[in-house]
Amino acid sequence: MSGKPLLPGTATLGVMGGGQLGRMFVQAAQSLGYRTVVLDPDAVSPAGAVAHEHIQADYLDEAGLARLAAQCDAITTEFENVPAAALERLAQQRFVAPAGAAVAVCQDRADEKAHFQASGVACAPYALLRSDADLAAVPASLLPGILKTARMGYDGKGQLRVRSAAELAQAWDELKRVPCVLEQMLPLALELSVLVVRNAAGQVVSFPVQQNLHRDGILAVTQVPAPAASAALQQQARESAARIAASLHYVGVLCIEFFVLQDGALVVNEMAPRPHNSGHYTMNACDVSQFEMQVRALAGLPLPTPRLHSPTVMLNLLGDLWFEPGSTAERSPDWAAVLALPGTHLHLYGKTSARRGRKMGHLNITAATAAEAEAVARQAAALLGLPADW
Ligand code: ATP
Ligand code: MG
Numbered sequence: 001m002s003g004k005p006l007l008p009g010t011a012t013l014g015v016m017g018g019g020q021l022g023r024m025f026v027q028a029a030q031s032l033g034y035r036t037v038v039l040d041p042d043a044v045s046p047a048g049a050v051a052h053e054h055i056q057a058d059y060l061d062e063a064g065l066a067r068l069a070a071q072c073d074a075i076t077t078e079f080e081n082v083p084a085a086a087l088e089r090l091a092q093q094r095f096v097a098p099a100g101a102a103v104a105v106c107q108d109r110a111d112e113k114a115h116f117q118a119s120g121v122a123c124a125p126y127a128l129l130r131s132d133a134d135l136a137a138v139p140a141s142l143l144p145g146i147l148k149t150a151r152m153g154y155d156g157k158g159q160l161r162v163r164s165a166a167e168l169a170q171a172w173d174e175l176k177r178v179p180c181v182l183e184q185m186l187p188l189a190l191e192l193s194v195l196v197v198r199n200a201a202g203q204v205v206s207f208p209v210q211q212n213l214h215r216d217g218i219l220a221v222t223q224v225p226a227p228a229a230s231a232a233l234q235q236q237a238r239e240s241a242a243r244i245a246a247s248l249h250y251v252g253v254l255c256i257e258f259f260v261l262q263d264g265a266l267v268v269n270e271m272a273p274r275p276h277n278s279g280h281y282t283m284n285a286c287d288v289s290q291f292e293m294q295v296r297a298l299a300g301l302p303l304p305t306p307r308l309h310s311p312t313v314m315l316n317l318l319g320d321l322w323f324e325p326g327s328t329a330e331r332s333p334d335w336a337a338v339l340a341l342p343g344t345h346l347h348l349y350g351k352t353s354a355r356r357g358r359k360m361g362h363l364n365i366t367a368a369t370a371a372e373a374e375a376v377a378r379q380a381a382a383l384l385g386l387p388a389d390w
Helices: 020-031 062-071 084-091 102-107 107-118 132-136 167-176 233-246 290-299 335-339 370-386
Strands: 010-018 035-039 051-057 074-077 127-129 145-149 159-164 180-184 190-198 204-206 211-217 218-224 252-263 266-272 310-317 346-348 358-365
Touching: 010 020, 010 062, 010 084, 010 180, 020 035, 020 132, 035 127, 062 084, 062 102, 074 211, 074 233, 074 290, 084 102, 102 107, 102 310, 107 233, 127 132, 132 167, 145 167, 180 218, 190 233, 190 290, 204 233, 218 233, 218 370, 233 266, 252 290, 266 370, 310 370, 335 346
Parallel strands: 010 035, 010 074, 035 051
Antiparallel strands: 127 180, 145 159, 145 180, 190 204, 190 211, 190 252, 211 218, 218 310, 252 266, 310 358, 346 358
């Protein structure tokens, strides 16, 4: 964006994708007074339901893209697998952030890792698998490891753990021999993530570091401040994230996931070119949310450094909560009991049907102290039937 910001109350912002991240972006944009348009192929979607306008079209549909471009002053995306060609098409007419080229790097684990290395940030030792020769050349030091498809993986999908060369060959067959990355299995002490925001003027700010717990490859709990990460480690994560964003000439909110190894080393895992599930805590615990920051970056507005005003725990609410344990009988979680607890903030995404593993919403718990937020989060987890394993 050249110079002039798109001022609140005067402009229209568009988003590719109608999921929950698009919905919360739209809500933040509307709260600032922007008009909003969502493009999503589904007739019913979390973001389409709240936007001023929903263009129901495929992501590569020329007429749909033309309508979106005509209606919007600037356009963003809410998921990284949006076809890069669609973003490039929109960018011929309108300001698009993040840019298709930056999103393309995040779509491919091989490109992503090359970018981390070029930014001077260490990632897990890995090898690329694209041919029989690559397979034969895999060093034994990468085993045991995790085989990940280079493209289209999320929530632990498209990943197989392998202990030996024989298991690796079999796993690659199972993944239909698509291009993959084999990563060494690292001894993790904990997982962190950082939201970094950059605008077109090159201003870069980051949010306080999140500590994340995953269950079955899906984010389950986020705690901020990160209880097990030293101040120095958090500073290192924020600086690394800022370097990665700057060298990508990134515009918007970028989430970088890190591993902390048992020896204390910080290793970058992957990045997502958008607001992130682990950043939902910002909605109630920071003075500016990650979604408002995405709006600001897209609109070319200033980016003040966000401030955490309350220690917080976020519990992800998956579709499993809408079923009786071990059964297919549906139930409704007891929100009244949960909301009776102090400092609870419920966010449901308006999805019409629950499925096990589907992200239905999240619960932010804020308190005056981390210990209080912890205690209330454990009470909420008990009421919901969630494990208190963090
Ligand atoms: P998402 O996009 O939902 O974050 P994903 O499917 O892209 O997930 P990753 O982040 O690559 O998956 O991995 C999912 C989880 O698996 C990580 O959060 C971590 O717990 C574990 N994991 C991944 N890679 C490694 C590794 N090299 N060593 C040890 N554990 C790992
Ligand atoms: Mg991940």
